[in-house]
Amino acid sequence: MAWQWFNRLGSPRWFYQKSSVWMPWLAAISLLLLITGVVWGLGFAPQDARQGNSYRIIYIHVPAALLALAGYYLMAISGAIGLIWKMKLSFLVMRAAAPIGAALTFAALVTGALWGKPTWGTYWDWDARITSMLILLFLYLGIIALSRALSRQHTADKACALLTLVGTVNIPIIYKSVDWWSSLHQPATLKLMEPSSIHPSMFYPLLLMILGFYCFYAWTLTAHTRILILQREWRTQWVQQLLTCNKI
């Protein structure tokens, strides 16, 4: 009986019904946090002494980069849960997380490049962090490509979960080796001019943005998962009922 909630969690129908209640809340909270964070960060936070206004891209860059990595781990964990407990829903969450993660990684790379131009004087630099983000993007794209290539959804789910897990084992190794590589090949020409402690007046809006990004991520992930559930389960009675009642 203690496992009942766990089994229920694995049912796409249960998730679909529950999440329709969560969706407006998640949307409202993330919009509130994001709007407050953007207005505070871009309009009211003080200028940086060295970087001027250009540092303000941090309010997009850092949350996107954080979530890009966290998203990969979320994908790996849900893939593992799917493989171990054969849970349909967690495979769907994994599949939904891949394009979102890729988009966030891409956003982190683009904002990083735009930030690099005024501060470092170049859009692209083979710095350890940038390079490992690029490889993370390739990992995401590979998983998406694999999921599209396998026609049988059941196989695609398991194959993607396995590839994600292999990638998880590799991420620390890739990160460490790229770090080693760039420290060897690039003796401190360009350093990320990040102050070790960021002033509270700049930090609070950043915190708001990070929280807002997390809520936004949860919202998008839920929305994507709901679409995948409908696609997968459209033959079932409950989806047909929803269709006839025009509730979608």
Next chain:
Amino acid sequence: MGLKPPGAGITGEAKCKRKIGPGFFTLLRCELLLALRRQSELVNPLLFFVTVLALMPIGIGPEPELLTRLAPGLIWVMALLATLLSQEALFRGDYEDGSLEQLALLPQPLYFAVSAKILIHWLVTGLPLALLSPLLGLMFNLPIAGYLPLAFSLLLGTACLSLIGSIGAALTVALRRPGLLLALIIMPLYVPVLIFGSGAVQAALDGYGYSMELAVLAAILTAAGALAPLAAGAAIRISLDH
């Protein structure tokens, strides 16, 4: 009359499971024989490796200093591509004629069958690549100091590449044309091997010791040797389900 002592079946099965060694070596011999009989498949990756490397000086110019500067990276990237191209065929033939399913049905874990296949793949692609490396060093005006680290790093590194790539080959074996997809999903995982492989040669050329890079490659090889056949075996079971 027909009563068997309880547990008779189990002991039979247990005996069967214990015999991993003979099965492994039989498979190894069979795979090697097959590989040696398909000579074009054996030679093609090597020809690709040498041909593309011969195109490089034509493309970038024949200045010896420039070639020396680029040699470690170019040779390593080409070794990576050659391994990747040959990887596609790793499980393909066995998948198409159904023997992969039979291997999966064996009482022995799939781990050993996969390990045997990877070992043979390395013997017929990675090892010749490493043996060819002095010739390429000559073509690319590599200083004498670079020859040994190039050969050793290729020796260790191509084994890592074969192991890691086998996971991708197993995941895509059910697809009709897996070539590009295999490259897409496996390339990011090759990054550490590339870094330390070309790093070893570069370090030797710069006059430093290169044992650290080789040690890291050996560490990656041991980890991949223990884990990659496991993942590839699981991937084969997933693909057979397709």
